[in-house]
Amino acid sequence: MSGPMVAARALTKRFGAFVAVDGVDFEIEPGEAFGFLGPNGAGKTSTMRMIGCVSPRTAGELHVLGLDPAHDGPDIRARLGVVPQEDNLDTELTVWDNLMIYGRYFDLPRAEIRERAAELLEFVNLSDRRDSRVDPLSGGMKRRLTIARSLLNRPELLLLDEPTTGLDPQARHLLWDRLYQLKRSGVTLVLTTHYMDEAEQLCDRLVIMDNARIVAEGSPRRLIADNVTREVVEVRLPIEADLDFEAARLKRFGDRIEPLADRVLLYTDDGDATAAAIMSEGFEAGSVLVRRASLEDVFLILTGRSLED
Amino acid sequence: MTATLRILPFLSWRRRPWRLVERNVLAYRRIWYIFLSGFAEPLLFLLSIGVGVGKLVGDLHVGGHLVEYRTFVAPGLLAIAAMNGSLLDTTFNFFVKMKYSHTYDGVLASPLTPRDVAVGEITWALLRGAAYSAAFLLTMLAFGDLRSWWSLLALPGAVLIGFGFAGVGLAATTFMRSFVDFDYVNMAMIPLFLFSATFFPLARYPAGLQAVIRFTPLYQGVVLERSFVIGDLHWTLLANAAYLVAMGVIGLRIASRRIGLLLQP
Ligand SMILES: Nc1ncnc2c1ncn2[C@@H]1O[C@H](COP(=O)(O)OP(=O)(O)OP(=O)(O)O)[C@@H](O)[C@H]1O
Numbered sequence A: 001m002s003g004p005m006v007a008a009r010a011l012t013k014r015f016g017a018f019v020a021v022d023g024v025d026f027e028i029e030p031g032e033a034f035g036f037l038g039p040n041g042a043g044k045t046s047t048m049r050m051i052g053c054v055s056p057r058t059a060g061e062l063h064v065l066g067l068d069p070a071h072d073g074p075d076i077r078a079r080l081g082v083v084p085q086e087d088n089l090d091t092e093l094t095v096w097d098n099l100m101i102y103g104r105y106f107d108l109p110r111a112e113i114r115e116r117a118a119e120l121l122e123f124v125n126l127s128d129r130r131d132s133r134v135d136p137l138s139g140g141m142k143r144r145l146t147i148a149r150s151l152l153n154r155p156e157l158l159l160l161d162e163p164t165t166g167l168d169p170q171a172r173h174l175l176w177d178r179l180y181q182l183k184r185s186g187v188t189l190v191l192t193t194h195y196m197d198e199a200e201q202l203c204d205r206l207v208i209m210d211n212a213r214i215v216a217e218g219s220p221r222r223l224i225a226d227n228v229t230r231e232v233v234e235v236r237l238p239i240e241a242d243l244d245f246e247a248a249r250l251k252r253f254g255d256r257i258e259p260l261a262d263r264v265l266l267y268t269d270d271g272d273a274t275a276a277a278i279m280s281e282g283f284e285a286g287s288v289l290v291r292r293a294s295l296e297d298v299f300l301i302l303t304g305r306s307l308e309d
Numbered sequence B: 001m002t003a004t005l006r007i008l009p010f011l012s013w014r015r016r017p018w019r020l021v022e023r024n025v026l027a028y029r030r031i032w033y034i035f036l037s038g039f040a041e042p043l044l045f046l047l048s049i050g051v052g053v054g055k056l057v058g059d060l061h062v063g064g065h066l067v068e069y070r071t072f073v074a075p076g077l078l079a080i081a082a083m084n085g086s087l088l089d090t091t092f093n094f095f096v097k098m099k100y101s102h103t104y105d106g107v108l109a110s111p112l113t114p115r116d117v118a119v120g121e122i123t124w125a126l127l128r129g130a131a132y133s134a135a136f137l138l139t140m141l142a143f144g145d146l147r148s149w150w151s152l153l154a155l156p157g158a159v160l161i162g163f164g165f166a167g168v169g170l171a172a173t174t175f176m177r178s179f180v181d182f183d184y185v186n187m188a189m190i191p192l193f194l195f196s197a198t199f200f201p202l203a204r205y206p207a208g209l210q211a212v213i214r215f216t217p218l219y220q221g222v223v224l225e226r227s228f229v230i231g232d233l234h235w236t237l238l239a240n241a242a243y244l245v246a247m248g249v250i251g252l253r254i255a256s257r258r259i260g261l262l263l264q265p
């Protein structure tokens, strides 16, 4: 197949009068890791569900693997792997049977499924739970099983809606490793996440969604370079401080400032110089921190909101 | 890119619903004993009502044949068993899977479609119902209640009854909001159970009620089964059969659509 894996033009989703996705355009290229970033309710899941052919679009154009979800849903889904935001494992079946039957939904021969299932359980560290029912598994284990299930049909396009939410750091890093491997083998990844480090680590390119629209697009590095200064100075304020007053006092030190609940961010190209200037103004050294700008800052500047949950 | 292109086996729409049947087999494998009540219930009815009440009631005329009450009531019980059997999986069990276990959310992310889910669940319900009906028919055979070779049609007849009610049951369930709504299903089933010429011949009902009963769904099945078993066939049976087919087909269509609307908003 040549051409993009996913192409959306003026893609729109409405629930009644409510607009969940408002005419977004994007293209996802083969082999790429593409991210949707945005606050709660931005429309990420709604978009992912349209790509996954489990939610019809209201308007606009959408092509997945060169096909139209409105007509070719089953053919497209046969080639997708999906990790939905909410686990939907079959709670009446065991871990092993969940994989067996899912492979059958994709019409794989049983011997083949057995082989892949054993391998995937090994990968997500659940081999010792294969005969357990799904309900008693911990949240993170269910997540890992869902991820294993999504890989059974060796998908060309893997849709991951907040894949690592609920995973412990070790499981998270394990999953990142596996996603790298998949990417290297040519699988296209589409993911949503609230974790900036995850987005920066995994995504070649991402879009930031806010209020049903895409507000920025590019590689993590590009987005930072285009929207934020090189460095950020964080000034932590004591609890009793008057935020507005302190912000006004700090304003002249940065190109731009963002007051948060307990600290003020100053965007500047020379962090050390700014920090020194602030400290000479009487701010305590221990409360001033210089760091590189991150996607978090891009997000804050573009949406006026912090991504921290 | 070519490295990631894989040839996938062609999974046709004819085969897809069977995957759901396969899923139910896996799910029930661990709780097979739940199956047994379906065999026991109609047999208990046959013994208590057919044999017990039969002793008090005496023989009856059915289309020129004089038969024992047990022979009269057994096909009615068969029709009831076929109805109940198919409603179990298509109403209550289906509701739980759809609303609480979110079983179909996972299914629908695979190549299976809402229609495959509807067809699959109905197929499953029919297979299960057919097993119960077959066992019941064997008991009737042992009692000597199968009076004609037309009885061979009684099993397909039971499956047809199952189809009609499975379709309607599935469609109705998609409109239910909570378990409270199942009271309506029971409210609808009890009069059907009692007043579908199951326990008395139609002629015993008041004339006004007779006209109503002729158009009720279970009555169609009772007439079919009784005619097959006693060997009293009429062309009008085709109308009874058509009624059940229509119930099943319309129910299936509505259910497929509704499952799509509910689970793929
Ligand atoms: N089935 C539905 N019916 C009505 N509104 C819906 C439905 N699904 C989503 N919405 C609304 O659409 C908006 C976008 O929801 P969506 O789930 O796409 O957000 P999201 O970006 O994935 O958020 P989160 O980060 O919390 O997962 C929300 O306001 C939500 O309430």
Ligand SMILES: [Mg+2]
Pocket: A044, A045, A046, A085, A161
């Ligand atoms: Mg979401």
